[in-house]
Amino acid sequence: MSLADLQSWLLQEGVRDDLDAITQLTVRNELDNLAPDPSAPSATAIDWPRLLLAGSILARSDRRHDQEAALRIATAAISLANGQALKDAGAVLLGKLSNFRAIALATNRGLLAADIDGRLGVALRLEAQRREMDRSILVQSSGAWLQVNDFQQRFWSNAGGERWLSASAPTASGKTFLVLQWLIDQVIAREARVAVYLAPTRALVSEIETSLKRLLGNTEVIEVSSLPLPDKYRAARAGGARVILVFTQERLHFLANVLSDVLSIDLLIVDEAHKIGDNQRGVILQDAIERATRANPKLKAVFISPATQNPEELLTDAPDGVQTVAVDSDSSTVLQNLMVATQVPRKSKLWTLTLRHEGSTLPVGTLQLASTPDGLKKRLAFIAAAVGERGGTLVYTNGAGEAEEVADLISQLLPKLRPVDSELLELAELARKGVHQDFRLAPLVERGVAFHYGNMPSLLRLEIERLFRLGKIRFLVCTSTLIEGVNLSCRTIVVRGPRKGKGHPMEPHDFWNLAGRAGRWGDEFQGNIICIDPEDTQAWPSGVPSRARYPIKRESDAVLDLGDGMADYLSERGLSDISSIEDTDKFEQVGAYLLTTFMRLGSISAASLSKRHDAASIAKLDQALGALAAQIEIDVDLAARHPGVSAVGLQRLLDAFRSYGGDVENLLLAEVASNDSYDRFITIMGRINKHMFLAFAPDSRIRLYALIVVKWLKGYSLARIIRDSIEWHQNTGRSFKLPDLIRGTMELVEQIARFRAPKYLSAYMDVLHLHLREIGREDLIDDGLDIGTQLEFGVSSTTLLSLMELGLSRMSAVVLYEKIARDDLSREECVAWIAERVGQLQTMGVPAIIIREVRERLTLPGDIAT
Numbered sequence: 001m002s003l004a005d006l007q008s009w010l011l012q013e014g015v016r017d018d019l020d021a022i023t024q025l026t027v028r029n030e031l032d033n034l035a036p037d038p039s040a041p042s043a044t045a046i047d048w049p050r051l052l053l054a055g056s057i058l059a060r061s062d063r064r065h066d067q068e069a070a071l072r073i074a075t076a077a078i079s080l081a082n083g084q085a086l087k088d089a090g091a092v093l094l095g096k097l098s099n100f101r102a103i104a105l106a107t108n109r110g111l112l113a114a115d116i117d118g119r120l121g122v123a124l125r126l127e128a129q130r131r132e133m134d135r136s137i138l139v140q141s142s143g144a145w146l147q148v149n150d151f152q153q154r155f156w157s158n159a160g161g162e163r164w165l166s167a168s169a170p171t172a173s174g175k176t177f178l179v180l181q182w183l184i185d186q187v188i189a190r191e192a193r194v195a196v197y198l199a200p201t202r203a204l205v206s207e208i209e210t211s212l213k214r215l216l217g218n219t220e221v222i223e224v225s226s227l228p229l230p231d232k233y234r235a236a237r238a239g240g241a242r243v244i245l246v247f248t249q250e251r252l253h254f255l256a257n258v259l260s261d262v263l264s265i266d267l268l269i270v271d272e273a274h275k276i277g278d279n280q281r282g283v284i285l286q287d288a289i290e291r292a293t294r295a296n297p298k299l300k301a302v303f304i305s306p307a308t309q310n311p312e313e314l315l316t317d318a319p320d321g322v323q324t325v326a327v328d329s330d331s332s333t334v335l336q337n338l339m340v341a342t343q344v345p346r347k348s349k350l351w352t353l354t355l356r357h358e359g360s361t362l363p364v365g366t367l368q369l370a371s372t373p374d375g376l377k378k379r380l381a382f383i384a385a386a387v388g389e390r391g392g393t394l395v396y397t398n399g400a401g402e403a404e405e406v407a408d409l410i411s412q413l414l415p416k417l418r419p420v421d422s423e424l425l426e427l428a429e430l431a432r433k434g435v436h437q438d439f440r441l442a443p444l445v446e447r448g449v450a451f452h453y454g455n456m457p458s459l460l461r462l463e464i465e466r467l468f469r470l471g472k473i474r475f476l477v478c479t480s481t482l483i484e485g486v487n488l489s490c491r492t493i494v495v496r497g498p499r500k501g502k503g504h505p506m507e508p509h510d511f512w513n514l515a516g517r518a519g520r521w522g523d524e525f526q527g528n529i530i531c532i533d534p535e536d537t538q539a540w541p542s543g544v545p546s547r548a549r550y551p552i553k554r555e556s557d558a559v560l561d562l563g564d565g566m567a568d569y570l571s572e573r574g575l576s577d578i579s580s581i582e583d584t585d586k587f588e589q590v591g592a593y594l595l596t597t598f599m600r601l602g603s604i605s606a607a608s609l610s611k612r613h614d615a616a617s618i619a620k621l622d623q624a625l626g627a628l629a630a631q632i633e634i635d636v637d638l639a640a641r642h643p644g645v646s647a648v649g650l651q652r653l654l655d656a657f658r659s660y661g662g663d664v665e666n667l668l669l670a671e672v673a674s675n676d677s678y679d680r681f682i683t684i685m686g687r688i689n690k691h692m693f694l695a696f697a698p699d700s701r702i703r704l705y706a707l708i709v710v711k712w713l714k715g716y717s718l719a720r721i722i723r724d725s726i727e728w729h730q731n732t733g734r735s736f737k738l739p740d741l742i743r744g745t746m747e748l749v750e751q752i753a754r755f756r757a758p759k760y761l762s763a764y765m766d767v768l769h770l771h772l773r774e775i776g777r778e779d780l781i782d783d784g785l786d787i788g789t790q791l792e793f794g795v796s797s798t799t800l801l802s803l804m805e806l807g808l809s810r811m812s813a814v815v816l817y818e819k820i821a822r823d824d825l826s827r828e829e830c831v832a833w834i835a836e837r838v839g840q841l842q843t844m845g846v847p848a849i850i851i852r853e854v855r856e857r858l859t860l861p862g863d864i865a866t
Contacts, residue, residue: 003057003060003061004061006057007057007058007060007061007063007066010054010057010058010069011058011065011066011069014054015050015051015054018046018047018050018051019051019069019072019073020041020362021041021045021046022041022043022046022051022072022073022076022080023072023355023357023362024040024041024355024362024363024364025040025041025043025076025080026072026075026076026079026080026335026526027337027339027355027362027364027526027528028040028364028365029079029080030337030491030492030526030528031353031364031365031367031387031388031492031528032386032387032388032389032390033367033368033369033386033387033389034353034364034365034366034367034368035350035365035366035367035368037365037366040365043076043080043081043082044082046076046080046081048077048081048086048089051073051077052073052077052086052089052090052093054073055069055070055073055074055077055093056070056093056096058070058073059093059096059097060096064330064331064332065358067097067331067332068332068335070093070096070097071094071097071099071332071333071335072335073090073093074090074091074093074094074097074099074102075090075094075102075335075525075526076090077089077090077093078090078091078094078106078111078112078525079106079111079525084113084119087106087111087112087113088112088116088119088120090112091103091106091112091116092120092124092128094106095128095131095132096131098131098135098148098149098150098153099149099333100132100135100147100149101147101174101333101521101522102333102334102521102522102525103116104522105522105523105524105525106525117129132147135147135148135149135150135153136148137152137153137156137157139181139185140185140188140189141184141185141188141189142185146178146181148174148178149173149174149331149333150329150331151167151169151173151174151175151327151329151331152173152174152178154327154329155167155175155178155179155182155327156178156182158325158327159182159186159302161323162298162300162322162323163300163322163323163324163325164300164301164302164303164315164318164322164323164324164325165301165302165303165324165325165326165327166273166302166303166305166311166312166313166314166315166324166325166326166327167302167303167304167305167311167326167327167328168304168305168306168307168308168311168326168327168328168329168549169306169307169327169328169329169330169331170306170307170329170330170331170332170333170516171306171307171513171515171516171517172333172334172336172489172516172519172520172521172527173329173331173333173521174333174521174522175304175306176208176211176271176304176487179269179271179302179304180208180211180212180215181215183195183197183212183244183267183269184212184215184216184222184244186267187222187242187244187267188221188222188242190266190267191242192242192266192267192300193236193237193242193243193266194233194236194237194242194243194245194264194265194266194267195242195243195244195245195265195266195267195268195269196244196245196246196247196252196265196267196268196269196292197212197244197245197246197247197269197271198247198248198249198252198268198269198270198271198285198288199246199247199248199271199272200248200249200271200272200275200278200281200285201248201454201481202248202458203454203458203461203481204271204272204487205226205246205247205248205251206226206458206461206462206809207462207465207487208246208271209224209225209226209246210462212224212244212246213807220241221241221242222241222242222243222244223236223241223242223243223244224243224244224246225243225244225245225246225805226245226246226247226251227793227804227805228245228247228251228252228254228255228258228789228792229255229258229789229805230255230258230259232245233245233255233259233263237264249281249284249285249287249288250284250755250758250759250792251792252288252291252292253284253287253288253291253641253642253643254758254762254786254788254789254792256291256292256295256641257641257762257786257788258786258789261291261295261637261640261641262295263292263295263296264295264296265292265295265296265299266296266299266300267299267300267302268289268292268299268300268301268302269301269302269303269304270285270289270301270302270303270304270314271304272304272305272306273303273304273305273314273552274305274306274308274550274552276289276314276552276554276555277552277553277554277555277558278555279555279585279586280555280585280589280644281555282554282555282556283554283555283556283589283590283592283593283643283644284589284643284644286554286555286556286593287593287596287640287643287644288643289301289317290317291640291643293317293319297319301318303315305550305552306513306516306550307330307509307512307513307516307549307550308328308549308550308551308552309549309550309551309552310551310552311326311327311328311552312324312326312328313552313553314552316608316611316612317608317609330549333521334519334520334521334524334525334526334527335519335525335526335527336515336516336518336519336526336527336528336529337355337357337526337527337528337529338355338356338357338515338529338531338544339353339354339355339356339364339528339529339530339531340353340354340356340530340531340532340534340544341353341367341383341387341530341531341532341533341534342354342533342534342535343533344366348369348372348373349368349369349370349371349372349373350366350367350368350369351366351367351369351383352365352366352367353365353366353367353387353530356544367383367386367387368386369382369383369386370382370385370386370413371413376496377402377405377406377409378409379496379532379533380395380397380406380494380496380532381395381406381409381410381413382409382413383494383530383532384406384410384475384492384494384530385410385413385414385475387492387494387528387530388474388475388491388492388494390474390491391448391471391474391475391491392468392471392474392490392491392492392524393474393475393476393490393491393492393493393494394476394477394478394482394488394490394492394493394494394517394518395407395410395475395476395477395478395493395494395495396478396479396482396493396494396495396498396514397477397478397479398479398497398498398499399479400451400453400455400479400743400747401739401740401743403451403452403453403477403478403479404440404441404451404477404739404743406451406477407440407444407449407450407451407475407477408440408444410449410475410477411443411444411447411448411449411475414447414448414449414474414475416447417446417447417448420446421472423467423470423472424445424446424448424467424472424473425446426847426848426849426852427445427450427460427463427464427467427849428441428442428443428445428446429442429847429848429849430459430460430463430847430848430849430850431445431460433719433815433845433847434457434459434460434717434718434719434811434815434847435457435460435718435719435722435742435746436719436722436723436738436742438738439742440739441460445464445467445473448472448473448474448475449473449474449475449476449477450464450467450468450473450475450476450477451476451477451478452464452465452476452477452478452479452481452482453478453479453481454479454480454481454750455743455746455747455749455750455751456746457718457746457809457810457811458809458810458811459809459811459812459849459850459853460811462809463849464476465488468488468490469488469489476488476490480500480501482514482517488517489517489518489519489520489523489524489527490517490518490519490520490527491518491519491524491527491528492518492527492528492529492530493514493515493517493518493527493528493529493530494530494532495514495529495530495531495532496531496532496533496539497533497536497538497539497540498511498514505540505541505542506545507545507548508545508546508547508548509548509549509550509551510550511545511548512545512547512548512549513550515527515529531544554609555589555590556590556593556594556609557609557612557613559586559587559590560590560609560613560617560621561613564617564620565583565586565587566587566590566591566594566621567617567620567621567623567624569581569583569587569591570587570591570594570595570621570624570625570628571624571627573591573628573646573648574624574627574628574631574648578649578693578694579694584693584694588644588646588693589644591646592643592644592645592646592647593643593644594621594625595625595628595629595639595646595647595648596636596639596640596643596647598622598625598626598628598629599629599632599636599639599647600636600640603622604618604621604622604625605618605619605622628647628648629647631648631651632647632648632650632651633651633654634647634650634651634654634767634770638650638766638767638770641763641766642759642762642763642766644759645692645693645759645760645763646692646693649691649692649693649763650692650763650766650767652691652692653687653688653691653692653763653764653767654767654770654771655691656687656690656691657767657768657771658771658774664771664772664775664777664780665780666683667768667771668680668768668780669681669684669761669765669787671796672710672713672714672796673714673796677710678706678707678710681706681709681710682702682703682706684761684764685702685705685706686699686702687764688760688761688764689702692760692763692764693760695756695759695760696752696756696760704748705748705752705757708721708745708748708749708752708753709752709753709757709791711724712749712753712754712791712794713753713790713791713794713795713796714796715794715795715796715797715800715814715817716814717811717814717815717818718745718746718749718811721745721749722741722742722745725741725745726738726741729741749794753791753794754791754792754794757791758787758788758789758791758792759788761787761788761791762786762787762788765786765787769781785801793810794810794814795810795813797817797823797824798823798824798825798826799817799820799822799823799824799825799830800813800814800817800823802825802826802827802829802830803816803817803830805827806827806830806831806857806858807857807858808853808854808857809853811850812850812853812854815846815847815850816830816834816846816850816854819837819844819846820833831858834854834858835858838851838854838855841854
């Protein structure tokens with residue numbers, strides 16, 4: 001019998017009964033409020049020596065299900081077995097799986113006595129030490145050795161040199177921690193002066209920036225910044241401190257524009273790289289990668305993605321002559337228990353939990369609810385409150401409004417905290433002062449419950465995540481933001497009918513990316529995913545998803561694979577008014593990318609994407625693009641500055657400027673503090689809709705969009721914008737629901753002021769500057785801060801920008817700015833102002849969390865320094 005045959009026999013027959021028994025026992029131990037089950041197996045009936053021997057054999061396999069079984073055996077031995085010898089054997093088995101963090105976790109929790117090496121025999125001790133040495137890597141920058149798992153070791157050993165690397169592993173495999181350590185090591189040891197870490201969302205940018213600063217400590221060798229301002233880049237290139245820039249793809253484009261494409265990046269890391277396939281924004285990421293590569297063909301690129309099928313796909317666009325390597329892992333570091341919850345017939349408070357694994361099922365037990373779950377929201381809330389009573393529970397909902405309601409329902413089932421933790425009180429204060437006095441989050445966090453969605457201010461989100469990790473927030477109700485790369489783990493996830501986007505059932509790979517949050521490595525031995533009503537086809541149209549890995553496919557390739565739709569759209573784009581064209585959302589972004597590529601290369605057939613599509617389709621695209629390019633006078637450099645904005649729209653805007661009969665100054669944006677700023681934004685947004693793209697449609701909402709943009713640029717706090725909206729509704733007699741108005745305002749800020757407005761107003765100003773040069777009116781061109789950057793951060797004054805350059809969140813910067821008289825303070829002057837008044841900030845009404853952020857971010861004189 002071969003080793004593979006033996007391993008298969010062990011799983012199917014040899015130790016199947018004992019495996020099922022320990023699975024039931026370990027899973028039951030993870031859950032709360034299960035009814036007693038006299039038929040449940042007993043740990044004393046397990047043949048532990050035989051099972052542990054089987055585990056050591058299974059641990060030698062590369063197959064995921066064999067390794068999971070070995071991990072299950074090791075975890076059960078440590079947590080269930082009686083006797084230190086059996087627990088030690090479980091730890092040895094974890095060592096064979098290179099799962100050293102689980103051994104440390106067991107020791108920290110008191111499940112395993114300290115100094116296991118001292119209790120092992122000589123042979124086992126030598127074997128363990130050899131394994132630890134084999135699974136250790138040297139961090140050159142610090143001289144420290146790190147114990148790693150198989151994926152981490154393969155990443156580290158393959159990431160050296162000049163090769164492009166694409167690495168994929170399950171969510172809970174320690175990717176982010178190791179990549180950040182490697183990044184710091186590379187910037188110091190390889191003397192890469194400028195490194196860029198690309199993250200798909202602002203939430204992940206904030207998290208990565210904070211993690212890097214924490215890892216670096218007080219070192220002055222490397223600076224970390226998330227602002228697309230040229231100062232730190234130029235200083236690094238001139239021989240100053242090396243810099244790590246943590247950006248979204250949009251921010252990388254902003255910096256490249258400010259530097260007029262004189263941007264040379266030494267090292268580019270693309271996190272959540274599978275987002276290159278996202279609708280609308282995937283092509284902007286693809287464009288950012290290609291733009292950085294064109295600027296420096298010797299750029300080293302590293303792509304990181306969670307559990308993808310084909311990580312090598314991201315390497316196909318590497319420059320000619322560059323070596324590439326893919327590191328792919330599907331190994332488990334944490335057990336994940338997928339369970340379904342089904343109501344017991346005629347008993348609404350009783351729910352049967354069944355474990356699904358490798359095509360089989362195991363009964364887990366019956367869950368008892370505290371109250372009758374009338375309605376789907378109560379069903380989700382009450383099951384979560386019951387099964388995850390001890391905390392660390394994440395509840396997935398399909399929208400921000402639903403998240404708030406489910407969180408409220410959960411809070412009503414929990415006893416009041418007496419006394420309330422001081423950090424929860426500080427979070428409640430921040431919610432009331434930073435958003436609104438009656439924001440629903442505030443009273444919830446005082447009971448250890450919170451909700452979390454993408455449009456919330458970053459400081460608020462980060463504090464919610466921090467307190468959830470600490471266990472002070474026991475229940476966190478979230479939306480799809482948690483799929484977008486936020487590194488937040490939990491013990492249990494509860495979900496019913498998950499959707500992503502506007503009602504679209506969640507794809508299996510997205511579901512398992514979410515499920516990967518259950519049981520973060522080093523924090524838990526296992527994680528639990530509870531899926532409610534598995535037989536309900538409305539909730540689960542295709543059933544509860546089986547484990548799946550994400551297929552990487554660029555947005556541009558996915559659109560081109562639709563057939564002749566793109567070529568037809570391009571032909572129509574050149575002839576028709578934009579308002580009469582269908583499917584603009586589907587084709588406009590990719591169409592803009594293809595047109596710019598054609599303008600640069602003279603033919604799409606010369607682009608790397610042509611290798612992935614048939615020659616006939618490429619020829620038809622070339623024909624349509626050639627006809628469009630013939631109509632365009634603007635140069636390719638201007639078009640390339642604005643990914644996702646069609647050069648056709650830019651040309652039509654230029655034509656509109658040329659035919660404008662009024663005073664050319666009327667085409668300019670007005671200073672945001674001027675009286676006519678609001679009216680000017682209204683006019684310009686209408687002009688963009690008419691000539692460039694329907695970015696601010698429908699026209700009936702332009703006045704609202706312009707008002708949000710003006711207030712955002714003026715540096716208004718979110719709380720002030722919300723108060724103004726409430727006052728307007730009251731003065732005009734318009735009815736409103738406060739929670740809806742708060743959420744709607746936050747969405748307007750994110751989607752209009754921070755996404756569409758920067759993208760299209762920046763393009764508008766670039767085309768206008770071209771026109772002003774044509775007519776000899778360069779005197780009207782303002783070389784100050786680009787409007788796109790101003791909108792991205794919501795700043796127009798020097799003082800506010802200086803505060804953000806110091807590393808403060810916008811919420812903190814705005815609160816301080818409201819107390820500062822001058823609008824022209826430099827960074828040094830801002831530090832001096834804060835140092836002089838830091839002891840008075842609390843009496844000024846500044847929330848405690850903002851004061852803490854100020855102390856953490858700034859180096860202040862005396863005892864204030866941190």
